[in-house]
Amino acid sequence: MNLTLKIWRQKDSNAKGQMVDYKVTDISEHMSFLEMMDVLNEQLVNTGEEPVAFDHDCREGICGMCSMYINGEAHGPDRGITTCQLHMRMFNDGDTITIEPFRAAAFPVIKDLVVDRMAFERIQQAGGYISVNTSGNTQDANSIPISKHAADEAMDAATCIGCGACVATCKNSSAMLFVGAKVSQYALLPQGQVEAADRVKNMVAQMDLEGFGNCTNTGACEIECPKGISLDNIARMNRELMKANIS
Amino acid sequence: MALDSKVPKGPIKDKWTDYKNHIDLVNPANKRHIDVIVVGTGLAGGSAAATLAELGYNVKAFAYQDSPRRAHSIAAQGGINAAKNYQGDGDSTYRLFYDTVKGGDYRSREANVHRLAEVSANIIDQCVAQGVPFARDYGGLLDNRSFGGVLVSRTFYAKGQTGQQLLLGAYSAMNRQIARGKIEMFNRHEMLDVVKVDGKARGIITRNLITGEIERHSAHAVVIATGGYGNVYFLSTNAMGSNATAAWKIHKKGAYFANPCYTQIHPTCIPRSGDYQSKLTLMSESLRNDGRIWVPAKIEDAQAIQQGKLKPTDLAEEDRDYYLERRYPAFGNLVPRDVASRAAKERCDAGFGVNATGEAVYLDFAAAIERYGKEQAKIQNIDNPSEEKIYELGQAIVEAKYGNLFQMYEKIVDENPYETPMMIYPATHYTMGGVWVDYNLMTTVEGLYCIGEANFSDHGANRLGASALMQGLADGYFVLPYTIGDYLSDDIRTGKIPTDTKEFEEAEKEVKDRIDFFINNKGTKSVDHFHKRLGKVMWDKVGMARNEKGLKEAMAEIKAIREEFWKEVKVPGSANEMNPELEKAGRVADFLELGELFAKDALVREESCGGHFREESVELDGPQKGEAKRNDKDFAFVSAWEYKGEPADAVLHKEELEFNDIELKQRSYK
Numbered sequence: 001m002n003l004t005l006k007i008w009r010q011k012d013s014n015a016k017g018q019m020v021d022y023k024v025t026d027i028s029e030h031m032s033f034l035e036m037m038d039v040l041n042e043q044l045v046n047t048g049e050e051p052v053a054f055d056h057d058c059r060e061g062i063c064g065m066c067s068m069y070i071n072g073e074a075h076g077p078d079r080g081i082t083t084c085q086l087h088m089r090m091f092n093d094g095d096t097i098t099i100e101p102f103r104a105a106a107f108p109v110i111k112d113l114v115v116d117r118m119a120f121e122r123i124q125q126a127g128g129y130i131s132v133n134t135s136g137n138t139q140d141a142n143s144i145p146i147s148k149h150a151a152d153e154a155m156d157a158a159t160c161i162g163c164g165a166c167v168a169t170c171k172n173s174s175a176m177l178f179v180g181a182k183v184s185q186y187a188l189l190p191q192g193q194v195e196a197a198d199r200v201k202n203m204v205a206q207m208d209l210e211g212f213g214n215c216t217n218t219g220a221c222e223i224e225c226p227k228g229i230s231l232d233n234i235a236r237m238n239r240e241l242m243k244a245n246i247s
Numbered sequence: 248m249a250l251d252s253k254v255p256k257g258p259i260k261d262k263w264t265d266y267k268n269h270i271d272l273v274n275p276a277n278k279r280h281i282d283v284i285v286v287g288t289g290l291a292g293g294s295a296a297a298t299l300a301e302l303g304y305n306v307k308a309f310a311y312q313d314s315p316r317r318a319h320s321i322a323a324q325g326g327i328n329a330a331k332n333y334q335g336d337g338d339s340t341y342r343l344f345y346d347t348v349k350g351g352d353y354r355s356r357e358a359n360v361h362r363l364a365e366v367s368a369n370i371i372d373q374c375v376a377q378g379v380p381f382a383r384d385y386g387g388l389l390d391n392r393s394f395g396g397v398l399v400s401r402t403f404y405a406k407g408q409t410g411q412q413l414l415l416g417a418y419s420a421m422n423r424q425i426a427r428g429k430i431e432m433f434n435r436h437e438m439l440d441v442v443k444v445d446g447k448a449r450g451i452i453t454r455n456l457i458t459g460e461i462e463r464h465s466a467h468a469v470v471i472a473t474g475g476y477g478n479v480y481f482l483s484t485n486a487m488g489s490n491a492t493a494a495w496k497i498h499k500k501g502a503y504f505a506n507p508c509y510t511q512i513h514p515t516c517i518p519r520s521g522d523y524q525s526k527l528t529l530m531s532e533s534l535r536n537d538g539r540i541w542v543p544a545k546i547e548d549a550q551a552i553q554q555g556k557l558k559p560t561d562l563a564e565e566d567r568d569y570y571l572e573r574r575y576p577a578f579g580n581l582v583p584r585d586v587a588s589r590a591a592k593e594r595c596d597a598g599f600g601v602n603a604t605g606e607a608v609y610l611d612f613a614a615a616i617e618r619y620g621k622e623q624a625k626i627q628n629i630d631n632p633s634e635e636k637i638y639e640l641g642q643a644i645v646e647a648k649y650g651n652l653f654q655m656y657e658k659i660v661d662e663n664p665y666e667t668p669m670m671i672y673p674a675t676h677y678t679m680g681g682v683w684v685d686y687n688l689m690t691t692v693e694g695l696y697c698i699g700e701a702n703f704s705d706h707g708a709n710r711l712g713a714s715a716l717m718q719g720l721a722d723g724y725f726v727l728p729y730t731i732g733d734y735l736s737d738d739i740r741t742g743k744i745p746t747d748t749k750e751f752e753e754a755e756k757e758v759k760d761r762i763d764f765f766i767n768n769k770g771t772k773s774v775d776h777f778h779k780r781l782g783k784v785m786w787d788k789v790g791m792a793r794n795e796k797g798l799k800e801a802m803a804e805i806k807a808i809r810e811e812f813w814k815e816v817k818v819p820g821s822a823n824e825m826n827p828e829l830e831k832a833g834r835v836a837d838f839l840e841l842g843e844l845f846a847k848d849a850l851v852r853e854e855s856c857g858g859h860f861r862e863e864s865v866e867l868d869g870p871q872k873g874e875a876k877r878n879d880k881d882f883a884f885v886s887a888w889e890y891k892g893e894p895a896d897a898v899l900h901k902e903e904l905e906f907n908d909i910e911l912k913q914r915s916y917k
Contacts, residue, residue, distance in 0.1 A: 011824075031521070032525070032659075042773055045819055045828065050819050056487055057317055057488050059487055060484075060655065062322050062408070063317040064317060080654065110825060116313075117314070118313070120314070124419070129420060130419065131423060134297055135301075136725050139372065141331070141371045141375040141389055142333060146383055147383075147387050151382070151383040155380040155406060158380050158405075158412060159406075162314065191376055191378050
């Protein structure tokens with residue numbers, strides 16, 4: 001198929017960006033979206049132009065690196081996937097596709113489609129861990145049984161890949177799905193109880209400091225999340241925060 | 248230089264304990280005067296960085312991604328082995344040790360493998376304490392599954408995302424140390440050289456991938472944890488950015504490179520679909536617990552399927568050839584990876600492949616769905632369940648176990664694997680070879696360590712499933728923190744290593760010159776153009792089956808591609824900005840050297856062992872007819888290559904392998 005691409009080009013974080021049109025031809029429907037971008041970049045290199053910079057790595061939907069906003073949707077027009085798992089069979093011959101970076105005040109553009117997600121790192125550093133040393137001299141792994149239900153729910157929360165689609169999707173640029181997922185994983189496990197109150201307070205404080213907006217329960221984040229992280233995690237985080245603040 | 252593995256004396260089961268009792272320690276007050284650089288933040292690097300910081304060293308950690316959480320360990324699906332014997336099925340430290348040495352086709356170092364088996368159980372304790380949500384049974388205890396090449400269930404897992412959860416565990420431990428200021432994290436930085444001062448590794452040169460700035464970083468020791476070199480094939484299950492540059496740079500500065508020809512071609516990957524393909528996707532080995540692998544028994548059926556005239560579900564049971572179950576009745580679909588991959592290639596080469604390219608076999612879950620369905624019907628007291636009900640109940644179980652993998656498959660191939668068998672084919676997945684290290688995990692350069700997939704030590708010629716995660720975390724959490732302390736105990740009075748010395752200046756200049764060359768070269772072809780050509784030579788001639796003629800051709804062809812690359816490569820943009828093409832150019836330049844050494848190593852090893860299969864070395868008769876033939880008399884050694892300029896001129900050093908605790912015998916999975 002033949003396509004017109006409207007792509008955000010921005011030289012660096014200080015430069016003013018703009019949408020630029022490109023044409024690609026003979027795109028196979030079996031290609032992944034990023035393979036289509038490879039074709040475009042090969043074309044640009046061969047004509048001496050600078051290729052489009054975009055983040056990507058594992059190309060199997062788990063590293064969380066890829067971060068394109070395609071036709072107004074984080075990771076494009078399919079559900080439960082990252083950009084690298086989006087396939088061209090979702091598009092039609094002759095389509096015009098708009099490709100932008102994930103946009104949020106807390107995610108400044110570095111170049112073209114690459115954004116800076118260090119805010120997520122700082123939130124994790126504020127409390128996204130259990131303070132256990134790494135000596136291996138802990139108790140036996142089976143000494144505290146954990147109900148299958150709690151373990152499964154913790155796993156569902158822990159499956160977040162930290163891509164930032166929730167932030168890019170939210171009209172308030174809220175990171176509450178991301179933070180809620182990490183808070184929930186530990187809140188659901190006995191090992192996470194000791195520091196539960198400090199954890200949620202510190203992570204939420206850092207989240208606010210980074211300039212992410214608040215949650216107004218629109219639920220768009222849950223729909224666009226490639227890993228199906230549930231809004232329940234935001235509710236749980238709010239409960240944990242309330243618990244922490246009154247105890 | 249003679250190779251000294253520094254394996255401690257004494258009985259194998261006491262070596263590690265005795266070693267730990269007698270090494271020199273650094274007192275806590277002195278640790279804060281010692282700096283350690285860790286390059287790569289996957290399971291090995293991440294766990295090492297966290298633990299070294301926890302102990303009190305000042306750690307500088309480097310990752311090319313924007314966060315340690317994105318290292319490719321994250322993509323490991325199936326699980327992690329540990330000799331916990333929670334299932335009471337006869338597992339033990341010795342058995343894990345034995346399985347790993349046997350699975351590696353008797354080409355690994357016994358003492359290292361035994362130590363790995365010893366610390367394996369601690370890994371699970373550690374990870375649970377960190378909040379890793381492993382799968383549990385209804386009693387709340389940890390669940391296990393079985394992996395290829397073993398007869399026990401010792402694999403712990405977190406759905407099909409075990410690597411992700413373990414990496415997030417190590418990442419959380421790192422975050423705690425970053426917050427305490429004990430780890431200084433350098434994201435989006437790439438190491439481009441190591442700096443040696445008086446023969447010791449004392450720092451690295453890096454490029455800031457956002458600004459293009461070249462930086463000098465010093466430390467008392469340098470740890471390389473940058474993963475494997477599978478992307479030398481262009482197409483592999485590795486991440487796009489996975490590269491061998493750090494490992495290759497240290498090789499050029501004196502670290503020997505061991506067994507480059509030992510590569511794991513994983514049997515269960517999604518087949519390639521076209522020339523545009525950028526990478527291959529693995530379907531976890533755990534699928535072989537329940538999936539049955541087959542091709543049509545009759546060549547005319549295979550041809551009809553290739554032409555799209557016949558569907559797999561049309562074929563009756565007796566017209567299917569479950570070739571693994573046929574050839575290896577004891578292990579069936581759970582033979583080790585190298586055996587399963589070669590068997591798939593053998594059937595496809597004979598014309599029985601099942602997609603348009605003829606390079607695919609089926610992985611079928613119909614039997615598992617039926618078995619689970621009947622089991623569930625009994626559990627739920629459903630009398631005389633209909634076929635539909637059985638299917639529905641069975642599908643739910645398969646979905647609970649492998650749902651994310653099935654979804655991944657459907658998104659890529661656009662077929663529903665519950666209704667029609669999956670198509671799979673082998674792809675490059677893991678490299679057992681790597682930088683040579685001694686028992687301390689130190690390379691042949693003093694103060695330079697190498698851990699995880701980047702080193703060669705534990706998996707011999709073939710790695711068993713769920714053992715990579717085990718090795719990465721064992722090295723990082725439990726082995727390196729001891730061994731590096733023994734070395735650093737001499738450095739308590741050294742003081743900060745200055746970076747304004749001639750050694751740093753020279754290394755920096757070399758790095759800058761190479762970058763300038765790429766930017767200024769008036770070439771005509773993209774970096775990917777050369778990478779794809781290299782990959783094709785590697786796959787065709789240094790892939791699943793190798794022979795003398797092909798390997799000699801491969802060496803000459805790779806050399807020719809390399810020479811053309813240095814004339815014709817074209818890198819747009821400038822050096823002082825984010826420039827992904829420039830990053831790729833440096834990596835491919837290194838692959839173009841490593842590939843030739845890889846072929847040379849394969850040429851010298853005139854035996855078949857593990858993932859290395861020489862067509863000249865097969866059993867000609869007896870019950871093992873057609874199977875790979877190892878030659879212990881002449882090849883029970885580690886090939887450690889010393890850099891001498893051109894890869895063809897590399898000098899071979901042999902570390903003879905001694906097997907005192909395990910009898911050398913032919914691997915039989917029949």
